Amino acid sequence: MSASSVVEELRRAGVQRGSLLALAIFSEVGVGFASPGFTASVATSASDPAALVQAIEDELRPRWVEWSGDTASALVRAGVRVATAWDLVAVHRLLFGGWRADPARVWAQVHELPLQTIPTAGPRNLFSLPSNDEADPEGPRQPDGHLRAEWTAGGWHTTPEHLARWAQLALEVAQRQQAQLAQMANPERAAATARAESTAELLCAELAVDGLPMDRAIAESIIGSIIGERPRTEAEAVSQRGQRDGEVLGHAPPGGQFDLRSPGQVKSLLRFVGIEVPDTRAWRLEALRDRHPLVEALLVWRKAERVSTTYGYGWLDENLGASGRLRGTWSGSDGAAGRMTASAGLHNMPADMRPAVVAEPGHVFVRADLGQIEPRVLAAISGDPQLARATQEPDLYAPVAAQLGVDRATAKVAVLGAMYGQTTGHGAQVLPRLRSSYPVAMAYLDAGDRSGQASQDLRTYGGRLIRMGTSNPNEVGEREARSQEAARGRYGRNALVQGAAAELFKVWAAIVRARGSALDARIVLCLHDELLVHASADHAEAAAQLVDDALQEAAHRWAPDGSVRFVADTSVIPRWSDAKD
DNA sequence: TGCGGCTATTG
DNA sequence: CACAATAGCCGCAG
Structure with a gap:
């Protein structure tokens, strides 16, 4: 089947820019597609799967539904970079928190099935329950609604038809995820977070392949x-x-x-x-x-x-390839609050090593880091008007210090201490003044703290579930229990800020990624509040402008009320370690 | 061999 | 050593 005829069939089926198109790809076998009311599969022997995806991307630019970043990785390795995605694992983590997100679990939770009854893999033809689809007894669903273990264990995708079924299942999960997002407190914002988190998975796949230029x-x-x-x-x-x-x-x-x-x-x-x-x-x-x-x-x-x-x-x-790129594995939403993480020292490389991070000949880095992102994010998510006013200044701590009647250093440790839950030390002494000057922000933090202490789950501004594990009060002493309770409180308090900052950061990164592709400017490092973009020296200024513009667009999209200002320190440099400005 | 504790690096 | 992470080695339990 030719690429153009597949594109035409999809077009006739109503697939267009932004519409969901599920993809299951296994290069030895073929590729399966599913959109509402339409399913197709193509064997590798008939057409190159990656080329087919590229053709569809060029002609229709759908939002690709993928089970996980693995699909994006396979595409990137095959030279295909799609613009947008709906990543089932990423959205699952947003909706349900936690880390585990294998297909059986993603399916079960989005269908509200008990996790305890997820079937475990067994010998293929032994004890396998019949499907609840009478027309297709070998189909993927069990009578109890779970996916059959044979379908989730992997190693089964032996025919293009299987891939088409797998894509159909992905599409169904995506639609259910969208329905659940629509029921959240702020449906538009939650859906936007889901899209940005999905794009972050695409970016992670690219970061892993591209690596960080290093001499x-x-x-x-x-x-x-x-x-x-x-x-x-x-x-x-x-x-x-x-x-x-x-x-x-x-x-x-x-x-x-x-x-x-x-x-x-x-x-x-x-x-x-x-x-x-x-x-x-x-x-x-x-x-x-x-x-x-x-x-x-x-x-x-x-x-x-x-x-x-x-x-x-x-x-x-181990990590620096012959091509002069330092490569690690990337995760789009890790840990307590959904920050991006990376291995191979990409996130904790000693400052002494950074002079070795050098742009390739004819290229430069555009390095941009967000200034004081956490207090600015706190102003936005809490809606504190007084703190929002302070964000208008390039140095937020200056007006805060004036307001509190303390020096800048004290104001800074006080604000940071409030976000981390510090109760002792120099900063904590100013806490009462912080409470009276910024009551809305402080109440927001306190609410997160109380939820954490009570082991009640939280949701970030963008809708990510922060799960608060319950501890066993019987197993520890009274003092230990109180200390754990306080630790959970600090965790909950901070996760709201750190998590929301991660969400804004990913929106920013997604916009830079999208706009940068026209200039061939590529993100090569994401570092919580810092972007490193590798760009042709000819386009250096344009790329720097793009990064700054992208931040304003991200802020506007993420917190449309516009009362909070976000600032970036952006510079064009040949080496990561080079001074700013 | 697996895991908690200690240590260092980063945002 | 407040919040988060990755990663290495030691010491100890199994």
Whole structure:
């Protein structure tokens, strides 16, 4: 079947820009499509699945319904980047919270079926229940409504017809998800979040394939300056290690046997030289630098050990490809509040390594980071008019400090402390003034705190469910229980802010991704409040403008009332580490 | 072998 | 060491 005839059939079936078109693709077998009232499948032997998807994208630009980011990854690897998607896993996590989102679970929860009765995989023809579809006893549904284990276990997609059925099921899930989103407190906003979260999955698939441009020679020279040349043999590695250890142990009295990698033994070692500490964390040792030369040596050792074990030659070998791209796995909505996460050190690369992140020849980075995103987000989601007024200033903490009658540093720790749930220290002393100046914002945070303490689930501004796990009061003592309750309160309080910030960030990233494709400007790193865009030097200014414009558009779409201002610090630089402006 | 504790790195 | 994350090694239980 030719690509053009498939496109024509889909067009006749009413598929157009933005309409749901479910996709199931398995390159060895073929591809299945499903839209309302229309299903099709094409075998790989008859047509290249990726080329077919590309043709449909070019002609119709539907919103592709995909079971998960795996589909997007397969497409990107095949060179196809679609504009929009409806990612069932991403929307499932939005609706129901949590992390687990295998097809059987996604299906069950959206159909309000009990999770306990999800069938577990078994031998194919043993104990398998008949389908509840009499016309199709081999079909995917059991009489109890669950998907049959054979259909969810994987490895079954052996024919194009199976893929078409799988696409049909995806479409049904998407429609049910949309119906559930429509019942939420703010249906339009929840649907918008679902679309942005789905697009984030597309972006994650692209980030994983594209990687972060990194100069291996520079990276190796930075590593070399901290831990020395790359060892050529195992013996050399052992000797280098021993030498590093010796630099510290040389300050200790002779005869002792201490493993510097064991916190307990480091504590003993410090006691040997007359220093007693409850733990050996760097910030604590920092203050004791002058007490004994061993402390300084230990701090230097720790830094080198970190590079040696985590961000050293092994790290480069494992994650930096021959093409000069650092690649990790990306997750679009991870953890407590749905932030993006990445492996391979992409989110926690030491600042010392960042000079090695260099744009390719003829290219630059557009680096943009959001200023004070969390308090600005708090102003928006809580609707606090006084805090919203403060966001009009480029430095939000200046008007807050004036309002509270304290210096800027105090205002900052107070605001951050309020969002984190801090109850002691310098910032907390200003809490009463914060409450009287910004009562709406503070009430919003307190409500999140109370829900958390009571183990009641929360929803973010964009509609993401924050599940509050219930603890077992019988298993812990009274004091421990109270401390856990307080921790849940801080968790709930912060998840509302952090989660909403993640939602705004993804809307921003999605717009940059969409607008940037025309300039061939590509996002190569997402870092919670920072975007790194790799662009041709010829289009540097246009790309920078695009990133700034995208933020204003994102803010307008995400919080249309417009009372809160969002600001980005944007610069065009050859290296990630280069100074702003 | 798996897991909690400790530590360091980042936003 | 407030909130979140990834990741390595040690020590201990099974």
